[in-house]
Amino acid sequence: MSTPDAIPPVTIELTVNGRKYCREVEPRLLLVEFLREELGLTGTHIGCDTSYCGACTVQLNGAPIKSCTLFAVQADGGEVLTVEGLEQDGELHPLQKSFSEHHGLQCGYCTPGMLMSAHALLAGNPGADRKAIKKAIAGNVCRCTGYQNILKAIEAVANDAGEGK
Amino acid sequence: MEMKFSGQFEVSPPPAEVFALLSDPQKFAPLLPTFSSLEMKDANTALVKVSVGIGKIRGTASTQLTLQKKTEPTHATYLGTGKVMGGAYTMISSYDLEPKGSGTLVKWRGEVQLVGKILSLAGGGMQGYAEQQINAVITSLQQAMSPEGRRGAPAPADEAGWLQRLLRLLGLAPAADQPGGTPPADAAAATAKLTAGWTGTARAERGARALSPLKSAGRSKDFSAIVDRQASDKWVHAALSRKEDGRLIRGQGLFVDDYRVDGMLYMNLVRSPYAHARIVRIDTARAEALPGVVCTLTGPEIAAVCSPFMQIGPGTAQNIRDFPLAVEKAIYQGEPVVAVIAENARIAADAAQLVEVEYEALPVATDWKSALEDKAVLHPGMGTNHHWHGVYDFGDVDKAFAEAAHVVKIDQMDFHRTASTPLETHAVVATWQPTGGVDFFCNNSFPAIAIQMIAPALGLGIDQIRCKTQDIGGSFGIKIGNYPYMALAALASKKCGGRPVKWVETRNEHMLAGGHGGERTFLDTEVALDKDGTITAIRARHIDDCGAYPRYEPLGCVIWSQVLPACYKLRNIRIDFNQVVTNKGPASPNRGYSRLQHLWFMERVIDICAHALNIPGDAMRLANYVREFPYTTPNGCVYDSGDYPLMLEKAKALIGWDEWKKKQAEARAEGRWFGIGIGTTLDSGTNNFGQSRIVNPYLPFSGNSEVATIKLDLDGTVVVTLGSTPSGQGHETTTAQVVADELGIRPDMVEVRTGFDTAANSHGGHSGSYASQFAVTGLSAVHGACQKLKREMKTLAAFALEANEDDLEFTIGQQGPELRVKGTERGINYWALSAMVNINTAGQPAHFTDITLNIRHVYRPPFKIPDVDKKMGNLTLTYASQLHIAVVEVDRLTCVPKILAYAAIDDCGKVINPKIVAGQVHGAVAHGIGAALMEAHIYDRDGNLLTSTFTDYAPITAMSMPDLLYDDIETPSPFSYNGAKGMGEGGGAPLHTISAAIQDALAGEDVVIRKSINSPNDLYEALKRADRASAVKVESRIG
């Protein structure tokens, strides 16, 4: 077992929620650790160690990814969006409002990951139907809600988009 | 009284520009703090509505603001008049403008005259309040006139646009314009506030969040908007969205892993790869040599300084030595053996790899059978693996069997090991205090018991432990069991000289050692029935497998008897109950704890008997349901209320029973395995801890207690603290609903503190969140506290208003929440009431010294101590009930069961918040379906856990969750003040229901469903079993 300080750190530059960061990181640092520990963005959570639960979901260059399954160095040069970046100018994202309105969260631990998966889905498919929504959050575990209200919350936003609202 | 103020300030624009703003009431009025709307009476007079009040006290006051004098461009005088707190005021403010450089010097004077008794009563405070308001006006003015402000608000195209921009700039835009509310900077401040008084905060690096100008948004602006939308005058029963959501949807909750303190260290654990092994040698030298490692801890080191945890079991069970680390041997795979503490989590993990442990493998006992053989004894002090035994015997069982028309015998049934695996794992930050105590920031869900376990183990007085929780990422009972890790982190911090130590469990650790729901085997079941299929007696032997360390056990050996006859009216029951320890992960209370296993057993009995006697499942249930309430069970429990036949009727209507029956007939004709199943279950809530004496007569517990405090803070804010540890159940919201109704105010006028904190003095020895009880224990405590507070407030108000207490009403006035003399304008607001106790205390009668406006109420339900010898007594206060129906098809080729339809009816008495109740039902259904179809902890013969990751265990996802149909009935509980029954655990209804549906689907194959898990593999095996036809025997004496 080699000691960690034997491996030289790597300098990475990336944009998170619209701000540029340049940091020296251990090559083995996971993106989720980078976000939580280096940037203090603790909204992105960790729920497992086998890429199953999706609590760590963020977007990298617009695609939803499990940030526990990517090294921070792999995001070098990329654009990351986390739950903290959803609210714009004091205005919550419609998905955030809808989750609250439809009681799509209980403990709230899965919520940031769910929001990021849903957000990525609706960016590509604004009027997504229930089937597409289920698929989009198939990699996000929620232990509290039984998914019913999460689906409703996402569906409500998708329906609004469908009505051209 | 009269107050005078004066001063001067500078702004950068020239006098003409400043004058244009100051001399136009339409532009000037919005600068008033908490301005809410304006109407122009004429060119010089505005009717201005401002939200007034202090702190959270809210209300709207109308002021008539007249521009009395203007001399362009040097002078403006305003006259303001209005009504306030049963009195009136007149305000004159004037502004003189002088050029100063390129800008303007503004000299101002203000005079306020107040009339009315209340204002003089609160006089001292009024001056400060007025100054605050004036400063706010000046700040607004300066901002509006600053270069940025002017850029943001260029020459108006129209007045409305000008106003909007100005309002937005000042953060005063009405709620409807900005429903989202709290900007990140404020939310960060709110987070800081949440942790105030604690030794650290969630680390939010300054640059990481979007910058945003400071605004005057309140703490619960989102919630205020929700309350506005709901527009109700009664709040209990309203489907209100939650107060908690605001922080959680922004990712700004504070879970333990989000919490960071300067100097914090990280703990990583070396765990036993063996299920049973003697620890021969531990070498930590290489780990300790790794740069960044602070120290290590081993079992022997810990055993030398602390006592083993308290054991609940009787007799030799008291000799079990349970320490935070294994001492001489490890007795389950994953038991912690060595702790490594380092500067960061990655170094700690590296170092753990460098620890060398030599083990000598020992024989294992991995199921009840091998455990009872006692070849591998886990706890030498206990001398056996048979941890508990007792016989529950009620009625005249033998007589009933002698007289039975039919006797159904079932050889063995098994309830499997499963767990609710909260998404957030166990975690703690422990800080050893220089004074010898310890601070915990943790996610334990029953901290009152945790500290009673930890204090004696660490040799501390209970007052030396500060224990705090905040946001908890799900518990489902599992987080009751993490106290050994809290103690371990405390010892680690002690060894590290008091530096805070954080430990966050990995998912793999959680699966191995984080707590499993109990496994139970039902042997030699015999059921006596009369000729119509009415069950008259049951006898059986039950064996619980609680894993390696009992911890909360053997409480599960009595808790099941809260629902002894389930929903059925049989009076003769004999259960020989046993519990064994095995070389598997320790059991922990888990959603439906100990009752769901028994309820599943009873539902299997119903369906198997129905099947054996060829009676439909619904008719069998209707023949056996309890129908009159309150109903006293054979062991003395009192079912408070319910209507099981009505639930069945509703569930049938909801799912479309008749159509499904038709479809089933068609499917069967095609040879398909198509089944419809019913599950009826109970969710008993609010424990009588006296039942613990049934497992061990020497235990000191009985009854139950929960605590709430309520106070009027210095500014009159209503502040509530709870003893509960919500992990998603919305206690902040439901508490605010109850308090709002009691005080005649709005839920957003109530501050409910998040989480448990020993320092808040709002806990008792039973405090926490478990056993479906908050709606009863927690809210009764809140309600009781409200009554006491109201009495004190009335006494003060009656004095202040020179009124009779009976003539007072709680309401909202112009100055926010107040007490008012009915039918008059005379009132006193909360701020003024609080002032009488806190800042303006002179001149009051002597007997007022007992009044504190700071109430602590302990709710204690009216329980008696059970009869320990007979194992009888009222063990729980309320009995919520659930009835589910599922339609399931099992694929003939793959044996994959597919849920085609699912309906759930819930009865938890009076519902406090329908949204929250439905959410709890959904969650419980998901846990039940997951457990019924796929979620199982499986061990191999050597005690290796084969499901030690999420990928192997496969918790249910949206893909395998059916769309739920949900409805409820309300049978109010006569035993709670609000008619509510505790709920949330759900009684495991889907396990019963899916077993029943699959039984029905495979009815033609002679398969009897005898296992609670029905994965394709299990079903394949059940279909192939040679003994499937002989597993159930029916002896009939007639017919």
Ligand code: FES
């Ligand atoms: S933490 Fe990334 S998938 Fe679970």
Ligand code: FES
């Ligand atoms: S809300 Fe708790 S895990 Fe989803």
